[in-house]
Amino acid sequence: MFETLIRGATVVNADGLSRGDIGIAAGKVAALIAPGEAAEAGTVINASGSFLLPGLVDAHAHLREPGLTQKEDFSSGTHAAALGGVTTVLDMPTDEPWTATSEQLADKMAMAEGRIHVDVGLQAVVSRDLSLVPRLLDRAPVSFELFTADVPDAFLFATLDAVAEALKAFAGAETLIGISPGDQSILTGATARDRSGSIAAFLDSRPPLAEANGIARAVIAAASAEARIHVRQINSELGVETWNRLRGMADASVETTPQNLFFTADDYEAQGANLKASPPLRSPHDVDALRAALGAGLIDIVATDHAPHAPVEKAAPYTAFADIPGGMPGLQTLLQTMLRLVEEGLIVLPDLVRMCSTNPAERFGLGRRKGRVAVGYDADLLILDPRQSSTIANADQLSRAGCTPFDGWKVKARLTNVFLRGREIVREGRPVGAAQGKIVTRES
Structure with missing residues (x-):
């Protein structure tokens, strides 16, 4: 019975x-x-x-706890996830403090106990102190996160050499390293050239060129170090083309987000702060290329980059568009936005399950219990x-x-x-x- x-x-x-x-x-x-x-x-x-359907697995979310609970916390974020059909949330490590040590990871696990409405897997950040990696591995986080631009110096791996050396620290480890494909040199150079604080300056500081170079660097470094990597949200034609040409070189997967499939940079005029995030939204041509890649099966995972802020934070006046807190909520709307793509005929329901449940479960070490009926x-x-x-x-x-x-x-x-x-x-x-x-x- x-x-x-x-x-x-x-x-x-x-x-x-x-x-x-x-x-x-x-x-x-x-x-x-x-x-x-x-x-x-x-x-x-x-x-x-x-x-x-199997419950969705969101591989990229910020539940904001500890330290940033005016924006979100374990309870509110997972409540939203449940209502949206996301039964497993993979939480990013960029809280306050960032989840960089074994002790911080253990503390975060304890904070969530008894307060989460869906299952949560925690991700740890790779810091410049690579001696911290072995003890973090002992706690079996679902993945690690490595940043190449736009983060504090303690977590910045800005060059190919730095990325390759960091990946060597995971030699032989059964884990996955997420890499956001930015380029600090382009960010620094563009910011110095244009200090207007405009939307155009923000777009120029994080162009498709930076994304493409970040993808190439991540894949080549992973191939050299024999590491397993996951490239975070891509959204440009140049990035998609770079990924398509190089993806077979390493054990690598890639994601994008619903917002990158539906909105363009033109939408900043209407929604402004509510859509401000990184990477920035792209041109209609880039969105078309990204959608074509999704329909062709070149995108492994669709995740949300759920990154809420308190309404007063988004509404406050800022000198520069780049200074507006980046990110938007997405956990509660992942299924509905993906269903819109099904309605349009770009994908079918099994594709939705593949990209939002089966693939993230398998890629992030949960594939023997999550992601399938x-x-x-x-x-x-x-x-x-x-x-x-x-x-x-x-x-x-x-x-x-x-x-x-x-x-x-x-x-x-x-x-x-x-x-x-x-x-x-x-x-x-x-x-x-x-x-x-x-x-x-x-x-x-």
Whole structure:
């Protein structure tokens, strides 16, 4: 007898669609049952006409705790994630302090205990003190993060030599190193040439050339060091072309974000501070190239770079556009924005699962328990009703940012139920139950 039985849904995995009922026990998918086959359960859910997806895994999010909780915290951020169908959040290390030591990582794990509404994997930052790496590896973070531009000196690896030497510290380690493909030399040079503080100056300081050079440097250094890397959000035609030519040289994957697939630099005029982030938004031509790459399967992961700020922080006056706090919320809207791409015909539902669930789970060391509707996997499940519609609205956002750049967008589907390890955490679009999330670590 199962604890829960979900009947009648069409199951969506990265490799396609299938029909079958899902038996859940002890937090796992215990059985895939032929449609209509006899089975007993304490709770039976009729999902006829709906799709059943694995919970999404957001590989790039900033939950802002410790130290920046006026922007977000573990509770508010994971509450928003649950409502959006993200059942696993991979949290970046750029809080206050940055998660750079074993002790800081342990402290962060303890802070989250009992307060997270979905599962959370923590990422550690690579600092210039590479002697810290072995003890961090002992705590099995889901990944490490290495920065090449626009960060404090203690975490800046601005040259090919610096990146290559840092990657050597991970020789033989079963982990993944995320790399943001910036270029400090271009940032420094452009800023010196144009001190106007305009939007144009911000764009010129972080051009496609910087992204492309950052991608090339990351892939070549990874090939030399035999390291596993993940290139953070790319969004330019030059970056996509560089990635396409070099990606086979190393064990490397790449991501982009929904905002980079829908907005262009022209949208700064209307939304301004709400869209300001790094990398900056690009030209319509760049967006077209990025969308083509997504449709062709060249993008491995779509993540959000969920990076909320308090409304007063975004609304404050700033001398330069570059000084506006960068980032926007995204956890609650990841599924809906990806469904818009399905509506447009750019991708299909299995592509959505591949890029937002299966690939991030596998790449970040959670692939034996997350990212699939399969026997033995965590019963992190979404019921999606295509007969209903939904509208993204600022008023519904649970992030402390209280807004979304996708406000007013309509989606021809509705997320009705979310399960985390077999327990229902969202019902009819509303959160239910106490915080049940756990800290997850990289599989050995």
